[in-house]
Amino acid sequence: MDRIRLEDVRKTFTLKAGQTVSLGGVPTNRIPVLSGVDLTIRKGEFVTLAGPSGSGKSVLLDIIGGLTEASSGTAYVGATPVTRPDPSTAYVFQQYALFPWRTAQQNIEFALEVRGVPKAERRERARRYLALFGLRGFEDRYPAQLSGGMQQRVAIARALSTDPEVLLMDEPFAALDAQTRDILQGELLRIWDEIKTTIVFVTHSIDEAVYLADRVVVMTARPGTVKEIIEIDLPRPRDLEIRNTAAFARLRGRVWEVLRDEVTKAQRDWQIAAH
Amino acid sequence: MSVTSENRTHDAAAFSLWRHRFAFPIRMGSGLATILKGVPLLVVFFAFWEAAPRLGLLNPIFFPPLSVVVEAWLEMIRTGVLGRNIGISLQRATLGFALAVAVALPLGVLMGRYARFEQLTDLMVQTLRNTSQFALLPVFIMLLGIGEASKVAICFYASVFFLLVNTISGVKSVDPLFLKAARSMGASDLDIFVKVILPASIPSIAAGARLAVKASIVAVIGAEMLAAQSGLGYLIHQSQLMMETPDMYAGILTLTFIGLAVNYLLVALEARATAWRGQAEGAPH
Numbered sequence: 001m002d003r004i005r006l007e008d009v010r011k012t013f014t015l016k017a018g019q020t021v022s023l024g025g026v027p028t029n030r031i032p033v034l035s036g037v038d039l040t041i042r043k044g045e046f047v048t049l050a051g052p053s054g055s056g057k058s059v060l061l062d063i064i065g066g067l068t069e070a071s072s073g074t075a076y077v078g079a080t081p082v083t084r085p086d087p088s089t090a091y092v093f094q095q096y097a098l099f100p101w102r103t104a105q106q107n108i109e110f111a112l113e114v115r116g117v118p119k120a121e122r123r124e125r126a127r128r129y130l131a132l133f134g135l136r137g138f139e140d141r142y143p144a145q146l147s148g149g150m151q152q153r154v155a156i157a158r159a160l161s162t163d164p165e166v167l168l169m170d171e172p173f174a175a176l177d178a179q180t181r182d183i184l185q186g187e188l189l190r191i192w193d194e195i196k197t198t199i200v201f202v203t204h205s206i207d208e209a210v211y212l213a214d215r216v217v218v219m220t221a222r223p224g225t226v227k228e229i230i231e232i233d234l235p236r237p238r239d240l241e242i243r244n245t246a247a248f249a250r251l252r253g254r255v256w257e258v259l260r261d262e263v264t265k266a267q268r269d270w271q272i273a274a275h
Numbered sequence: 276m277s278v279t280s281e282n283r284t285h286d287a288a289a290f291s292l293w294r295h296r297f298a299f300p301i302r303m304g305s306g307l308a309t310i311l312k313g314v315p316l317l318v319v320f321f322a323f324w325e326a327a328p329r330l331g332l333l334n335p336i337f338f339p340p341l342s343v344v345v346e347a348w349l350e351m352i353r354t355g356v357l358g359r360n361i362g363i364s365l366q367r368a369t370l371g372f373a374l375a376v377a378v379a380l381p382l383g384v385l386m387g388r389y390a391r392f393e394q395l396t397d398l399m400v401q402t403l404r405n406t407s408q409f410a411l412l413p414v415f416i417m418l419l420g421i422g423e424a425s426k427v428a429i430c431f432y433a434s435v436f437f438l439l440v441n442t443i444s445g446v447k448s449v450d451p452l453f454l455k456a457a458r459s460m461g462a463s464d465l466d467i468f469v470k471v472i473l474p475a476s477i478p479s480i481a482a483g484a485r486l487a488v489k490a491s492i493v494a495v496i497g498a499e500m501l502a503a504q505s506g507l508g509y510l511i512h513q514s515q516l517m518m519e520t521p522d523m524y525a526g527i528l529t530l531t532f533i534g535l536a537v538n539y540l541l542v543a544l545e546a547r548a549t550a551w552r553g554q555a556e557g558a559p560h
């Protein structure tokens with residue numbers, strides 16, 4: 001069964017009057033960011049999205065999450081076209097986006113509060129999800145008192161506490177050190193294995209993309225479209241050691257090959273703009 | 276494009292977080308040691324105050340020795356004159372401040388959040404803000420009479436703009452990522468106002484409130500000196516007219532103490548309201 005379906009999704013940003021950028025040497029106030037994305041994601045699938053910087057990955061997540069409208073085309077979550085944030089979709093950001101004036105517990109409760117979940121149940125759920133991420137005992141800490149890895153655990157716990165059908169993750173581990181990143185990847189896979197929610201995960205790390213995914217979607221340079229989809233047929237559950245296998249190396253090489261030209265193109269794009 | 280706007284947003288977010296943390300670079304900790312270092316100069320000052328009139332360096336009619344002032348002060352406490360007038364002044368200042376909060380918070384949130392609304396109102400606000408509250412005292416008296424209302428009005432006027440300006444800037448500097456996160460969780464506009472924008476603006480609003488309280492106290496004293504039959508300002512002014520200079524200085528010293536106490540209180544409250552920002556911060560200044 002399909003969970004997310006993107007049909008010819010396009011997005012063009014129009015800058016405010018007077019603002020222009022130079023695209024290919026031509027000044028313009030219209031930036032085409034997505035030029036026709038078609039993609040179908042199955043229920044319970046783990047898809048990673050890779051592509052050069054500026055290829056519209058974040059914008060695409062925003063469209064799926066109902067935070068930005070597509071200029072044309074349609075994004076479906078389930079059977080309904082997305083028009084605004086859907087309660088069954090959750091979002092995790094690179095910068096954690098925890099509210100610094102709320103404790104870990106209260107941050108998770110926020111997602112439940114705005115859904116009108118009664119207080120006792122909120123409490124219980126928030127505690128359960130903190131425990132799930134190994135954060136028992138940290139309920140009353142403010143984000144400023146938690147490490148980056150713990151903050152991102154809280155943010156993921158907050159996203160999952162609402163039992164989302166779709167989890168959108170925009171470079172969630174990019175700000176973390178390598179060890180913490182490895183650990184969190186493992187935790188995410190372990191939890192996903194239990195709840196089997198549909199995950200769309202943006203990353204710049206090819207290793208991460210291959211390690212986590214059922215399929216890696218590679219985007220072209222801006223304006224972005226789907227360049228190629230690479231099936232990751234590695235067995236699950238996967239442990240870290242799998243990265244040292246030949247099969248993993250082959251897939252990594254394959255993704256890099258597809259990505260390389262696009263990264264070069266994107267770099268050329270910036271050089272033109274810089275002149 | 277040399278910089279994607281995504282990156283720019285992240286930088287802006289990081290910057291605004293950074294700013295939140297360090298917007299008020301006040302430190303506690305070393306507070307007591309710092310205060311102790313300042314004590315000798317204060318002692319010298321008081322000693323000079325005591326000695327100079329006695330030695331004939333200053334005219335004791337205009338500058339009575341400190342001990343005489345303290346005596347007058349104790350007497351005013353004993354008779355209850357001081358307490359009564361402090362109460363009256365603080366009541367006026369507090370009422371004016373409370374009204375200012377009631378007006379400035381909603382108005383500031385609207386002005387900070389809706390650019391259209393701000394464009395409509397900003398010039399008006401700037402015009403009013405740059406009109407001295409004391410210049411307006413005659414207007415308040417004509418409109419509201421010589422009684423309490425005109426004093427409360429001047430306190431309101433003196434404090435409202437500090438609150439308003441800081442509420443607006445607090446609301447404007449809310450990290451857009453917080454808003455995005457809240458929206459992604461399905462928060463309604465009202466939820467976003469109450470649970471995101473307002474708490475995120477608390478550090479800025481609290482700093483404005485501190486200035487506003489001080490301004491309110493200054494305003495009430497000024498107003499009482501110019502036109503009142505009671506209050507600490509009236510007491511000081513009246514003592515001067517009657518050449519009861521010990522009483523006058525006692526009143527002035529009282530004001531100083533009130534100023535110090537209020538400042539400590541406000542700093543402590545502010546530190547509490549913003550404890551989530553990390554380490555305890557705040558020291559009088």
Ligand SMILES: Nc1ncnc2c1ncn2[C@@H]1O[C@H](COP(=O)(O)OP(=O)(O)OP(=O)(O)O)[C@@H](O)[C@H]1O
Nearest residue numbers: 013033052053054055056057058059060279280281
């Ligand atoms: N609100 C906006 N207004 C104008 N342009 C925008 C806006 N949001 C994004 N863009 C532009 O859209 C393009 C794609 O942005 P997006 O953030 O989706 O890229 P990305 O693939 O996520 O990049 P990165 O890997 O660096 O995060 C960029 O060129 C960016 O400048």
Ligand SMILES: [Mg+2]
Nearest residue numbers: 057058170281
């Ligand atoms: Mg991005």
